[in-house]
Amino acid sequence: MIVVEVCVGSSCFLRGSEGVVKAFQSLIEEKCPGQAVLKGSFCMGQCTTGVTVRIQDRYFSCVTPQDVSALFEKYILPNVR
Ligand code: FES
Structure with a gap:
């Protein structure tokens, strides 16, 4: 099981961590x-x-x-197949 942690501390939250979480979530649900x-x-x-x-x-x-897709392809997908 690959563990992906997104910081939702106050600073990262203000910088948009919610959008990063959603992007990872939809790719994981769709592809693995x-x-x-x-x-x-x-x-x-x-x-x-x-x-x-x-x-x-x-x-x-x-x-x-916008970075999530590339991270997903490089660091998650190869390790679940
Ligand atoms: S690293 Fe400190 S709030 Fe995310």
Whole structure:
């Protein structure tokens, strides 16, 4: 099971983490339901470069909803097939 955590701390929330969550959610439901789990996370300590996302043990900064598709294709999809 791939674990995807999106920071929903106050700074990342203001930077649009809700849209990032929705984008991951719809891709997971569409392409690999039940094989990846999406979680909200408290502050990951990288507020100045939010939205912060963690996929397994890897951190990503400045993530926007537009970035989600590329992250999904590169770091999630290859690991669920
Ligand atoms: S609020 Fe997201 S890293 Fe701090």
